[in-house]
Amino acid sequence: MFSTLSNTPRALKLSKLKTISLLLLTVLLLCSQLPQLITWFVPLSNQGKVQSQLYLPATASADNPAPLLVFFGGSEGGMSMTSARSAPERQAYLDAGFALLVVGYFGLPGIPAGLDRIELGGVLDAIEYTRSNPAIAAERLSVLGVSKGAELALLLASRSAQISTVIAVVGSDVVFASPQWYSTSSSWSWQGQPIAFVPFSLRSTLPLLQGNIRRSYEIAMQNQQAYQQALIPVQQMQADVLLISGTADELWPSSEMSDRIIQRLQQHHYPYRYQHLKIAGGGHGGLARQYQSEIVAFLLTSQR
Numbered sequence: 001m002f003s004t005l006s007n008t009p010r011a012l013k014l015s016k017l018k019t020i021s022l023l024l025l026t027v028l029l030l031c032s033q034l035p036q037l038i039t040w041f042v043p044l045s046n047q048g049k050v051q052s053q054l055y056l057p058a059t060a061s062a063d064n065p066a067p068l069l070v071f072f073g074g075s076e077g078g079m080s081m082t083s084a085r086s087a088p089e090r091q092a093y094l095d096a097g098f099a100l101l102v103v104g105y106f107g108l109p110g111i112p113a114g115l116d117r118i119e120l121g122g123v124l125d126a127i128e129y130t131r132s133n134p135a136i137a138a139e140r141l142s143v144l145g146v147s148k149g150a151e152l153a154l155l156l157a158s159r160s161a162q163i164s165t166v167i168a169v170v171g172s173d174v175v176f177a178s179p180q181w182y183s184t185s186s187s188w189s190w191q192g193q194p195i196a197f198v199p200f201s202l203r204s205t206l207p208l209l210q211g212n213i214r215r216s217y218e219i220a221m222q223n224q225q226a227y228q229q230a231l232i233p234v235q236q237m238q239a240d241v242l243l244i245s246g247t248a249d250e251l252w253p254s255s256e257m258s259d260r261i262i263q264r265l266q267q268h269h270y271p272y273r274y275q276h277l278k279i280a281g282g283g284h285g286g287l288a289r290q291y292q293s294e295i296v297a298f299l300l301t302s303q304r
Helices: 002-032 034-041 084-095 120-131 148-159 202-209 213-220 224-229 254-267 292-302
Strands: 051-055 066-072 099-104 136-146 165-169 188-190 240-246 274-279
Touching: 051 084, 051 120, 066 120, 066 148, 084 099, 084 292, 099 120, 120 136, 120 148, 120 188, 136 148, 136 292, 148 165, 148 188, 165 292, 202 213, 240 254, 240 292, 254 274
Parallel strands: 066 099, 066 136, 136 165, 165 240, 240 274
Antiparallel strands: 051 099
16 A cells, blocks of 8 residues: 555656657657648649740741740749840840740749749740740750759750750759748659759758858758759750859859769760850859850750
8 A cells, every 4th residue: 555655656757757758759750740741831823834935036937937945044033034134135045046935933923933843844835835836946945044944954854855955054963942931842843743852951051041052052962862862864865965153153062063964974975965164263143144155156056
């Protein structure tokens, strides 16, 4: 009797410890699943829809169709290439004989609000619709992307044999997480399924909070398992490739990532033309405009 009474407080204490332990385990489990929970509850809308604007050179007609160049901007969203400020840049492509299709894939009315699980099929559908224009030479298709747009251009070319030339300016060799505030999902999806991506961890987020965006990406890429799974299969492309990067890119290591793309193309004995234009001291912004003459020259050579 006395033994039973003396053990009662101990039994209660153990019961409380078990309850607290169970609560802690539940909290830890919820925290480990927080990225997935956030992704599940973030609403997606207008997936597979894009906006686009087509510019035709004065010489384009059904009798003289123009090769098509598709332009993708970066994580700023919208279609900055359609602005008045970009008129000289647009005109240079038109003067070179290219029809220019500017594609906005998020950040505009009627299309996804954020860069989150953008459906590649919707982008390809918009391109295919434009290729049906009799003033377009359907068999001569080039894509040009800047930053996240370069990531998109490489992904599309790895999935579409119709693309004959790819220009990737300050791009990446892997798919990264969506740059939305939650950063828990892929930037892209294919046939309704998110594409494997390199996630941002708490460790990689800390430099971001300190304003060191590049370091955040570098730490995220140390996750080798995720990095290997998120590699863009550039070896599957059937296109000439021009990569342009800046060695002082402050956003992410575009030069190093472009070098790795070249290495993989070499390892797979890639049969098409490829080149990496590495700009010493170049930053993340402005290279597509500064080196437009080199881009045009590459495009013209590839279209012959």
